[in-house]
Amino acid sequence: MRFKGEFALCRRVRAWALLLVALLLAGCNLPGPAPAASSTPPVTSTPSPTPPGAFDGQRAYEDAAAQVLGPNGSVRYRVPGTPGNDEAARIIADDLAALGWNVTWDRWNATYRCEPIEMHNVVAERAGTSGKVVILGAHYDTRPIAESDPDPANRTRPIPGANDGASGVAVLLELARSLPPTPDTVRLVFFDAEDGGDMGDGCTDWLLGSRHYAENMTLADRNRTKAMVLVDLVGDPHLRLPRELSTYVTAGRPVQDRIYSIAAGLGYAQFTNESRPGQTFSIEDDHQPFYQEQVPAVDLIHLVAEKTAFPEWHHTQHDDLSHVSAASLEAVGRVLDRWLVEGAQAGP
Numbered sequence: 001m002r003f004k005g006e007f008a009l010c011r012r013v014r015a016w017a018l019l020l021v022a023l024l025l026a027g028c029n030l031p032g033p034a035p036a037a038s039s040t041p042p043v044t045s046t047p048s049p050t051p052p053g054a055f056d057g058q059r060a061y062e063d064a065a066a067q068v069l070g071p072n073g074s075v076r077y078r079v080p081g082t083p084g085n086d087e088a089a090r091i092i093a094d095d096l097a098a099l100g101w102n103v104t105w106d107r108w109n110a111t112y113r114c115e116p117i118e119m120h121n122v123v124a125e126r127a128g129t130s131g132k133v134v135i136l137g138a139h140y141d142t143r144p145i146a147e148s149d150p151d152p153a154n155r156t157r158p159i160p161g162a163n164d165g166a167s168g169v170a171v172l173l174e175l176a177r178s179l180p181p182t183p184d185t186v187r188l189v190f191f192d193a194e195d196g197g198d199m200g201d202g203c204t205d206w207l208l209g210s211r212h213y214a215e216n217m218t219l220a221d222r223n224r225t226k227a228m229v230l231v232d233l234v235g236d237p238h239l240r241l242p243r244e245l246s247t248y249v250t251a252g253r254p255v256q257d258r259i260y261s262i263a264a265g266l267g268y269a270q271f272t273n274e275s276r277p278g279q280t281f282s283i284e285d286d287h288q289p290f291y292q293e294q295v296p297a298v299d300l301i302h303l304v305a306e307k308t309a310f311p312e313w314h315h316t317q318h319d320d321l322s323h324v325s326a327a328s329l330e331a332v333g334r335v336l337d338r339w340l341v342e343g344a345q346a347g348p
């Protein structure tokens with residue numbers, strides 16, 4: 001994602017004026033002790049069902065780790081067009097299929113780093129009864145360069161993307177595991193190729209996966225979609241989620257209102273409710289192609305109240321699992337759980 005502001009250091013400069021005007025307006029099955037008496041019933045291997053509303057931050061953290069780390073414990077970089085990207089998508093798809101979600105692949109060809117590659121979004125859906133759809137999104141790809149790293153030698157290396165990628169994936173996967181029945185159909189979309197812009201190659205852009213997905217939704221599908229909510233950079237131990245500004249000034253605002261109202265009710269102070277420039281920022285992120293296609297869209301993203309908008313680990317080698325907190329993932333997951341179970345309402 002990129003910061004839409006005049007202080008964009010590594011991002012395209014964007015004017016604030018429009019926004020300012022608008023503002024004015026699996027359970028653990030213990031084997032148990034060996035039965036000593038013949039009357040002891042046998043221990044079954046049936047998994048414990050997850051209780052409703054039991055989004056578990058630690059399990060979500062493990063999902064993030066499964067994205068970031070390969071089988072040998074080394075970092076799995078998920079750069080589009082690489083084996084690590086394919087592996088990450090396959091992990092997501094296999095986990096969701098095992099949980100009973102209807103998984104499909106959204107494949108297309110695109111240019112990335114001046115090379116033609118096949119890209120893939122992973123889509124999973126669970127039917128509700130209302131005839132309406134709610135989309136939750138996260139990007140699973142990771143950035144090929146760490147241009148903000150304090151060490152110049154690291155700036156041409158890919159980032160680990162524990163927050164910038166894996167944290168949002170983790171929230172969606174644990175929701176898929178723990179979400180009680182919801183009135184609306186829930187669709188999870190895992191975007192490829194979010195993080196490829198401003199790399200100096202002249203032929204790669206941001207938001208390729210979300211743009212491909214949103215622009216190819218049918219009119220009927222867009223019309224039955226109540227909202228799209230994006231989770232991005234949501235694992236920081238000091239998570240701070242002010243109201244992202246492009247959400248605040250577009251059709252996602254009533255949904256944002258409702259989500260922040262739920263967060264306040266649950267006591268999750270990570271949702272800071274700030275909405276003024278300087279407290280918060282406008283970010284070009286995977287929600288943007290949706291609101292451009294008239295789908296109300298919300299971005300939940302960690303932003304710091306400084307002119308740089310992004311935390312110090314952003315687009316550096318330090319975006320690793322030490323900057324991912326189970327408690328932060330749980331706060332976001334439980335708020336979304338409540339919102340979805342209540343019917344994904346808009347308004348406070």
Ligand SMILES: [Zn+2]
Pocket residue numbers: 001143164195315
């Ligand atoms: Zn990024």
